[in-house]
Amino acid sequence: MSFINYASREINCKIVYYGPGLCGKTTNLQFIYNKTAEESKGKMISLATETERTLFFDFLPLALGEIRGFKTRFHLYTVPGQVFYDASRKLILKGVDGIVFVADSQEERFDANIESMENLKDNLEEQGFDLDKLPFVIQYNKRDLPNVSTMEELSNLLNPRQVPELEGCAMTGEGVFETLKAVAKLVLNDLKKGS
Amino acid sequence: MLGPQSSLVMYDEEYQRILLLLEKLLREANSKVIFLVDKNGQLIAATGETANLDTTSLASLTAGNIAATGGLAKLIGEKEFSILFHEGEKDNIHISIIGGRVILVVIFDQRSSLGLVRLRVKKASNELGIVFEDLVNKTEEEAISGNTPSPFAEITDDDIDNLFN
Numbered sequence: 484m485s486f487i488n489y490a491s492r493e494i495n496c497k498i499v500y501y502g503p504g505l506c507g508k509t510t511n512l513q514f515i516y517n518k519t520a521e522e523s524k525g526k527m528i529s530l531a532t533e534t535e536r537t538l539f540f541d542f543l544p545l546a547l548g549e550i551r552g553f554k555t556r557f558h559l560y561t562v563p564g565q566v567f568y569d570a571s572r573k574l575i576l577k578g579v580d581g582i583v584f585v586a587d588s589q590e591e592r593f594d595a596n597i598e599s600m601e602n603l604k605d606n607l608e609e610q611g612f613d614l615d616k617l618p619f620v621i622q623y624n625k626r627d628l629p630n631v632s633t634m635e636e637l638s639n640l641l642n643p644r645q646v647p648e649l650e651g652c653a654m655t656g657e658g659v660f661e662t663l664k665a666v667a668k669l670v671l672n673d674l675k676k677g678s
Numbered sequence: 679m680l681g682p683q684s685s686l687v688m689y690d691e692e693y694q695r696i697l698l699l700l701e702k703l704l705r706e707a708n709s710k711v712i713f714l715v716d717k718n719g720q721l722i723a724a725t726g727e728t729a730n731l732d733t734t735s736l737a738s739l740t741a742g743n744i745a746a747t748g749g750l751a752k753l754i755g756e757k758e759f760s761i762l763f764h765e766g767e768k769d770n771i772h773i774s775i776i777g778g779r780v781i782l783v784v785i786f787d788q789r790s791s792l793g794l795v796r797l798r799v800k801k802a803s804n805e806l807g808i809v810f811e812d813l814v815n816k817t818e819e820e821a822i823s824g825n826t827p828s829p830f831a832e833i834t835d836d837d838i839d840n841l842f843n
Contacts (some may be wrong), residue, residue: 526732550838660842671838
């Protein structure tokens with residue numbers, strides 16, 4: 484959970500990008516990394532296989548600026564999307580403050596999205612979290628591809644709680660910062676409520 | 679002890695106590711760098727030759743490391759592995775868990791030894807454990823008394839929007 488440091492006047496929050504394999508979680512982080520000013524970002528770490536599939540996690544620390552004299556830092560993580568990395572996926576969810584679910588809009592990934600969403604709920608429960616109570620946004624990625632499900636279909640299926648949902652194309656960056664902003668807003672509002 | 683889901687709050691007084699303990703350990707263990715990390719990967723404090731070190735990344739990877747070995751421990755029926763040691767050609771890393779939630783990392787070279795580091799870490803862990811217990815009590819007291827209003831109690835949507843401009 485968040486770390487409030489009165490000594491250095493900092494607040495740190497952890498956001499996890501979740502979703503099925505090859506949905507674009509790492510691409511989201513890479514776009515944010517490439518478009519963020521040097522002074523606002525740390526090194527991006529990717530623990531990946533030789534074929535550039537995420538093995539454990541990607542990590543990107545971002546310093547967004549100050550709120551009421553407190554430096555606001557967000558630590559962005561991705562999980563490995565491939566089904567058999569479930570043990571690692573659970574670990575990344577520890578201490579999470581907000582979640583972005585990156586859905587793959589392609590028709591053939593419809594079932595993979597459902598499976599990953601169910602897996603997210605199960606893994607959160609194991610860590611003592613309830614997805615319904617966490618800051619949560621959904622990004623429907625790859626909207627530029629020809630074979631995509633409609634937004635309505637995806638929304639009906641993946642978003643019964645009607646959390647903020649955004650269209651995205653992480654390769655070109657469309658919707659990437661909007662998604663980050665949406666989840667950051669929910670996380671900060673949550674801190675406000677909790678205070 | 680800090681619960682896994684509670685927010686960690688650090689106050690000036692405890693931060694100074696922690697820094698003093700880390701500096702003492704740094705001297706007594708003849709080590710190069712020492713840092714403390716929350717199990718969630720947040721850097722709490724660091725001392726020593728940190729100028730050329732990416733402490734944020736180190737913190738995140740240390741927590742990942744502890745999480746992964748914790749997962750391994752559970753698979754073989756252990757609660758956790760409370761000490762990890764990585765040996766390099768020049769530098770070594772000694773990682774230990776304090777009070778179930780905080781990770782103490784000591785980086786040292788040939789000027790020290792694993793035995794000395796283990797000995798000093800054990801003593802320092804007890805002292806650091808006390809500070810973190812005090813910190814938890816203080817956080818609970820502050821929450822009940824409401825003496826230190828959260829800096830986020832009055833943030834507005836504009837404040838949040840401004841972060842992204």
